[in-house]
Structure formats: structure tokens, C-alpha cells
Amino acid sequence: MLPRMFSEERTCWACLQPGTQLRVDRKGKPYLACPLCGTYVFFRTRQALAGLALVSPVVEEIARRMQADPHYAAEQQQLVARSRAALFDAMSLPLSPAARSENAVVGETKKRTA
Numbered sequence: 001m002l003p004r005m006f007s008e009e010r011t012c013w014a015c016l017q018p019g020t021q022l023r024v025d026r027k028g029k030p031y032l033a034c035p036l037c038g039t040y041v042f043f044r045t046r047q048a049l050a051g052l053a054l055v056s057p058v059v060e061e062i063a064r065r066m067q068a069d070p071h072y073a074a075e076q077q078q079l080v081a082r083s084r085a086a087l088f089d090a091m092s093l094p095l096s097p098a099a100r101s102e103n104a105v106v107g108e109t110k111k112r113t114a
Ligand SMILES: [Zn+2]
Pocket: 012, 013, 014, 015, 016, 017, 034, 035, 036, 037, 038, 039
């Protein structure tokens, strides 16, 4: 039977949704797997396990605060939208209509607060 830490449901580092699980690959190395967005985070070295110890609690806290505080959630969504736009711009990828719409809302919010 696997230790308890393998059965705990975690928040995904990528999509911030619950449901990510710590698993062990066929070589005996731990990794996180999100069934919702398909993100996998592999910990190939002992040093890489620092991320599991230090980043996971921060991600859990961000998700918890976003649930509890709509203002904080809106701020985080604006950061996500700006980061996504910058990434797609750097990669020369067109934004999806949904992402373009989100960024338009972020732009309007920015104008109102400026
Ligand atoms: Zn995910």
C-alpha cells in the first residue's frame, strides 16, 4: 500500500483545479498528474522534490484564497490573462476567441482603475 501522500488530492499547478494526484512512474520516480488539464510534473532528481514540498502548499493557498476572495480571484485571473497573452505573443500564436474576450475584459478593468 502506498503512503498517504499518494492518496491525497492536490491542486494542479497548471489549471489550479483539485484532482491532481502524486503517482510513481514505471522507473519508481514520483510525478504529479492532473486528469483535468493533462499536465504532468515529473520529479527526476532528489533536488526536484523541493518543488513538491515548497510549491504545492503555495498552489493550495492560491486556490483556497481564490475560492474565498472574489477580488483576489479577479486579480489572479488578470495575471493569468496577461501572462497567457504575453506567452502567445512570444510564440506568435493567435489567441482563441475566448482568450481574446478575456483579455478585452482585463483591458477594460485596467482602464477603469487607471
Ligand atoms: Zn490541471
